[in-house]
Amino acid sequence: MPKNLRVVIACGGTGGHLFPGLAVAEELHSRGHEILLIVSEKAIDSIALKSHPEFRAERLPSIGMPSVLSPAFIRFLRLSWESIGMCRDIYKKFKPDRVLGMGGFTSTAPILAARRQGIPSFIHESNAIAGKANRFSARFATRALVGFEEAARFFPDTDCVFTGTPVRRNLGERLPRAEALARFKLDPARKTLLIMGGSQGASGINQLMFRAAHSLRDRPVQIIHFTGERDDQLAAANYLREGVPAYVAAFHHQMEEAYSAADLLISRAGASSLNEISAFGLASVLVPYPFAADDHQKANAQIFVRQGAAEMVTESEAQAESFAVLLQNLLQDDARRDKMAGEAARAQPRDAAKRVADVVESVNP
Numbered sequence: 001m002p003k004n005l006r007v008v009i010a011c012g013g014t015g016g017h018l019f020p021g022l023a024v025a026e027e028l029h030s031r032g033h034e035i036l037l038i039v040s041e042k043a044i045d046s047i048a049l050k051s052h053p054e055f056r057a058e059r060l061p062s063i064g065m066p067s068v069l070s071p072a073f074i075r076f077l078r079l080s081w082e083s084i085g086m087c088r089d090i091y092k093k094f095k096p097d098r099v100l101g102m103g104g105f106t107s108t109a110p111i112l113a114a115r116r117q118g119i120p121s122f123i124h125e126s127n128a129i130a131g132k133a134n135r136f137s138a139r140f141a142t143r144a145l146v147g148f149e150e151a152a153r154f155f156p157d158t159d160c161v162f163t164g165t166p167v168r169r170n171l172g173e174r175l176p177r178a179e180a181l182a183r184f185k186l187d188p189a190r191k192t193l194l195i196m197g198g199s200q201g202a203s204g205i206n207q208l209m210f211r212a213a214h215s216l217r218d219r220p221v222q223i224i225h226f227t228g229e230r231d232d233q234l235a236a237a238n239y240l241r242e243g244v245p246a247y248v249a250a251f252h253h254q255m256e257e258a259y260s261a262a263d264l265l266i267s268r269a270g271a272s273s274l275n276e277i278s279a280f281g282l283a284s285v286l287v288p289y290p291f292a293a294d295d296h297q298k299a300n301a302q303i304f305v306r307q308g309a310a311e312m313v314t315e316s317e318a319q320a321e322s323f324a325v326l327l328q329n330l331l332q333d334d335a336r337r338d339k340m341a342g343e344a345a346r347a348q349p350r351d352a353a354k355r356v357a358d359v360v361e362s363v364n365p
Contacts, residue, residue: 005033006094007360010110011102012039012060016126016272018048020352021102023166024124025055027353028360036094038087040106051170058090060106083109084116091117098360100124101141105133115140120363124356126165126271128303129296130154142363145356147271147348148303161359164352165275172256174280180260184247186222191331194262195225202268204315205287206231208323209266213242215324221331224261226252256280264330264337269301269312274348277310281345283337284310285326287318309344 007028011021018039025035037057039045049057060083067073087110099114099121101107107123114121125134126147135154138144144155147165178188186192197205206227216223223246227235232250239246252258259265259280267273269288277284286304288297304310311330313323330337349355 005097008096008099010038010107012045012106013104017102017104019168020166023353024356027357087113111137125151127296128299129294163355164349166353167275167279175260180257183257190220190222191263193223195266211320212324217242269297278348281341283340286310286312290315
């Protein structure tokens with residue numbers, strides 16, 4: 001085992017960067033290494049860090065790269081330069097041995113500052129199509145780590161390692177199905193459809209289910225639906241009107257309960273969601289977020305579809321009646337769902353955080 005290392009992990013801005021970064025931080029911390037997190041100024045970062053008092057954290061300005069033709073690009077360059085200077089000051093005090101960036105422009109300045117100081121650095125790309133920040137940062141990183149093997153093609157000049165994407169440790173373990181359903185006061189005799197849209201909810205999925213619910217009435221189906229903050233009351237009223245038993249909430253923090261209760265899942269196709277689907281071995285219908293950068297959610301979903309782990313429905317083409325028929329067919333076909341669930345469980349490595357930590361430890365200056 002290498003000497004105790006000081007490791008900077010830049011992982012702020014979105015849950016898709018933050019939670020995998022925290023999973024790696026926990027793994028490295030358990031091996032005796034000292035961790036400093038670099039996060040953004042967004043509320044999601046501050047909220048998540050409250051449950052991790054063991055880690056020091058520094059904040060950088062929240063910046064996304066606008067078009068080079070936009071007037072905002074000048075401000076982006078100024079904030080980026082300021083962020084590099086802030087990282088230089090942070091490194092002077094912390095003296096890191098390694099720097100890991102989990103993606104997004106919160107990671108770019110830490111990687112550039114590490115390159116200038118000769119510190120081994122790594123980027124992690126969780127999606128099948130690499131983001132702009134990682135494509136840029138990879139030129140200055142020691143190694144690129146990818147959540148999908150398909151992403152390696154975006155880093156032709158960087159040593160690339162397939163690790164999978166780490167899943168947050170606080171996700172919990174699978175519960176017995178009856179126990180999980182009891183948490184939602186639902187009936188074990190009915191098939192359970194779980195609907196979620198990620199940390200921001202998913203208005204498009206919600207609207208689709210509002211229209212499809214009528215076709216599910218008088219079926220042995222019940223629903224758990226996490227709508228995001230705007231649509232929970234509308235969804236609850238809709239299921240009540242259609243006579244479909246349902247548990248509706250804006251959010252749910254013990255997602256292991258929901259995953260353990262589900263026979264079928266409707267979800268966006270962000271990398272973190274797919275890794276949680278894989279960790280719990282769930283059959284799913286994926287509805288990619290249509291405005292994701294470079295349509296990367298569709299590329300993520302297609303990997304699961306090719307493996308037989310999921311069905312995909314694009315939001316622009318979805319029709320309520322045919323969508324309801326797809327759901328009914330899947331819920332009635334136990335053998336098909338079991339096969340999809342098995343393929344989902346095999347779709348991603350279970351030890352991704354360990355794999356990332358191994359690479360961080362193994363690279364010498």
